[in-house]
Amino acid sequence: MKQDQTGLRRAGVALVAGALAAGALAGCSSKNQVPSIGYGVDAVIASYNGSSTLGANSGAAAVFSRVLTGFFYTGPDGQPVADTDVGTAKEVPGDVQTIQYRLSPDGTYSDGIPTSCDDLVLTWAARSGRFTKAGPGGPVPLFDAASTDGYRDIERVDCQPGSKDATVVFRPGKHYTQWKTLFNASEVMPAHVIATQVKIPNVVAPVQTGDQPTLEKVADFWNNGWKLTPGKLDPTLLPSSGPYRIDSFGDKDGLVLVKNEKWWGNQPRTPRIVVWDRHSGLKAKVSDKSIGVLDVGAGSLGDVGLGGFQQQNLPGRGVEQLTLATGGVFGSLDARRAFALCVPRQGLFDKFGHPGYDVKLGLGAGLLNSRTVQQDSVYYQSISGAGDKYKGGDATASQAASSSGLQNQTVRIGYVQPDERRAAMVAAIADACKASGITVIDAGAPDFTAAQLSDGKVDAVLGGTAGMPGPSGTLAATDAIAALRTGAGLNFGHYGNGRYDAIADQLAAEDNSVTVLNLLNEQENLLWSDMPSIPLFAAPRTIGFGDGMENGIASPTRAGAGWNMDRWVLKR
Incomplete structure (x- = not known):
């Protein structure tokens, strides 16, 4: 992975300090390199396909960014960084936005297919939203994509099957300023696997001709064929385009990544990484020293001994928030507003929002009053006032609950267990809302998924950006924006507002700062009025690198500490 040094410098003093601390004890020549490193992360390993709703929401980017590569990867400050081992992407001047992609001539999957x-x-076909089928209420997408942002503005992808070159042409009048977030690590899937499974020469032809029966078969595999179940892997379906490939996945042995012999770039420094996810008993794995790198929500493991780690707590790019249903008890706008009044946002921040650090300005400084604009944005201070009335503990909360019909109702809040911090947050919300006559139920469960909000099994999700249970967020906030867009896979609350969609589209193409500020102000007022979610604070992360670790650089983003796992060296 060739790193963009300018981008990495933006990671900030805290992250660099973490890297130095992680490597400070690693220089002793008498120590031996450990051949296998355990990586504990509170993602949920559920799908190989990070472009799908399931893959994106469960945290594929934190696990597979160095297994399935892209033209860009998420750097430690959440910024897109070019991965020139994979290829090059260049914007071509002209009236219509056009990007020229060129894959490395040496690029080969681990199964030997170029x-x-x-x-x-x-990737474009799956995420464009263009391909649909008949549904009970009208056309529905063939592909269960996490989002279509950026991709739906692409008119076509010019590609000769098997070629290393592609020209991406956007629709006339469309411009996507965040184009470097497209075709990203963990999101570009091996098309040849689907071609083999569907028994077609390639996927390009049915996409270009609109062959509906074939596209339905392609979509069915794309949606379901890459789901991951411990002990039930078919390695032929999981070829790697990165420095690591999947070797095995089991309840007892974790997800084992090993060196990809076909990788053409810089070879991984450690030949074996074992990923332990949220369901692996991370606390016990820390205790028995199975883990050399830990990346979890701050406080989620409770009282865990991190002796032998260089540890830091820091604010993340993800938004700790309550994502609300727009049906059931929250079918009424007034009910969502009433609940927001009783949620003790300020109290939650004070107790849970800045553990072990106190930021005066920027990311992590106080309550987060926006779902899509981060606190270190130049626009944040000018647009964040709309949320000030919802600090919690408002004397009008009871009256609002009564008039909205929410009084004497039950609100079920779901999250992925185990998570001691979120359990305590739900308890604090329940205690605060009692006075308003609202009963809050802890609906957390080990098998909880954000999709249960869509299914009406819970009324709210407590999680990070887009309801993610573990690492989340990027500098461009693409997931946060998509999670509020009508019909998006990550929009688990089924919120829909055409004006929000139009503003998001305009912001995606706008570079005039005055216009951006005006649009963001309108957007914030709209979202605080509609209340599809309740932002709380920049999600705090605990990231630890074992003593003797070299090249450990904290990344409180959706890519997690594993963003550069191929550079890790642990000496003991």
Whole structure:
């Protein structure tokens, strides 16, 4: 992975300090390199496909960014960084936005099949929202994509099957300023696997011709064929385009990543990484020294001994928030507003929002009053006032609950267990809302998924950006924006507002700061009025690198500490 040094410098003093601390004790020549490093992360390993709703929401980017590579990866400050081992992407001047992609001539999957522009065509087809089928209420997407942002503005992807070159042409009048977030690590899937499974020469032809029966088969595999179940892996379906490949996945042995012999870039420094996810008993794994790198929500493991780690707590790019249903008890706008009044946002921040650090300005400084604009943005202070009336503990909360019909109702809050911090937060919300006559139920469970909000099994999700249970967020806030867009896979609360969608579209193409500020102000007022979610604070992360670790750089983003796992060296 060739790193963009300018981008890495933006990671900030805290992150660099973490890297130095992690490597400070690693220089002793008498120590031996450990051949396998355990990586504990509170993602949920559920799908290989990070472009799907399931993959994106469960945390594929934190696990597979160095297994399934892209033209860009998420750097430690949440910024897109070019991965020139994979290829190059260049914007071509002209009236219509056009990006020229060129894959490395040496690029080869771990099964020996060359990387090709077929993979980009598949990614675009799946995420464009263009391909649909008949549903009970009208057309529904064929592909269960996490979001279509950026991709739906692409008119076509010019590609000769098997070629290393692709030209991406956007629709006339459309411009996507965050184009470097497209075709990203963990999101570009191997098209040749689907071609083999569906028994077609390639996926490009049915996409270009609109062959509906074939596209339905392609979509069915894309949606379901890459789900991951411990002990039930078919390695032929999981070829790697990065420095690591999947070797095995089991309840007892974790997800084992090993060196990909076909990788053409800089070879991984450690030949074996074992990923332990949220369901692996992370607290016990820390105690028995199975873990050399830990990346979890601050306080989620409770009283865990991190002796032998260089540890830091820091604010993340993810938004700790309550995502609300727009049906059931929250079917009424007044009910959502009433609940927001009783949620003790200030109290939650004071107790849970800045553990072990006190930021005066920027990311992590106080309550987060926006769902899509981060606190270190130049626009934040000018647009964040709309949320000030919802600090919690408002004397009008009881009256609002009564008039909205929420009084004497039950609100079920779901989250992925185990998570001691979120359990305590739910308890604090329940205690605060009692006075308003609102009963709050802890609906956390080990098998909880954000999709249960869509299914009406809970009324709210407590999680990070887009309801993610573990690492979340980027500098561009693409997931946060998509999670509020009508019909998006990550929009688990089924919120829909055409004006929000239009503002998001305009912001995606706008570079005039005055216009951006005006649009953001309108957007914030709209979202605080509609209340599809309740932002709380920048999600705090605990990131620890074992003593003797080299090249450990904290990344409180959706890519997690594993963003550069191929550079890790642990000496003991």
